[in-house]
Amino acid sequence: MNKRELEELRAALWQRPLRPEEEARLQSWLAGHPEEREDWDLERSLTHALGRLRQVEVPSNLAARVWSAIEREEAAPKRWRWAHRFSWVRAVWIRWAVAGAAALIVVMVWWQGWQAPKVLEPEAVQVWAELLSPEPLAEFDIVARLPVGPAPDVELLSLLQ
Incomplete structure (x- = not known):
């Protein structure tokens, strides 16, 4: 049985109960395809439930x-x-x-x-190293940790010297 014949049987089931020869063909096909039995049982029960619904008159307008x-x-x-x-x-x-x-x-x-600050080239680092002596840079960490305060009083410093 091919797909078209199965669809014809499904359409016939929607319209009326299957005839004995159609039912026999369907049962023989379902014997070879047991995975489809649940779908056909569901289709049959849905069709039966829809058939029990009362017929509603379509309004003329x-x-x-x-x-x-x-x-x-x-x-x-x-x-x-x-x-x-x-x-x-x-x-x-x-x-x-x-x-x-x-x-x-x-x-x-x-x-x-x-x-962003540029990375200094090695030549520039070498020039700075030649211009600065290492002594002022030795205390750099201590000076960096000092709190920022008011500018130094130049007059007081000149009196102390």
Whole structure:
């Protein structure tokens, strides 16, 4: 049995109970495919449950009510048609905002790299080492830990000398 025949049996089950020959074909197929038995049992029980529901009379004006609902839905967006005309502005604005944010990030990263202190080349370190004697640098840690206070009183220092 192929897929088309199975779908025909399923459609027949929805319309009416299966005839004995159709039921026999289905049971022989299900014997070879036990994994499908649960699906067919579920299909059969759902069809039986739907068949027990009471039949509801379709109102005579159903088509007119459906068309009026469609017309109401179509008429409602006309008030907002101007917003659809300018929807491209919103899309363009978002793209420009994202591009501007990306450009701002790139400029900030570049600026931070440009403002960062440069690593001294070995030649510059050698020149500084020749100009400065090591004695002032020996007490650098102590001087760096001193609190920052008011400027020294030059007159007092000159009197003390």
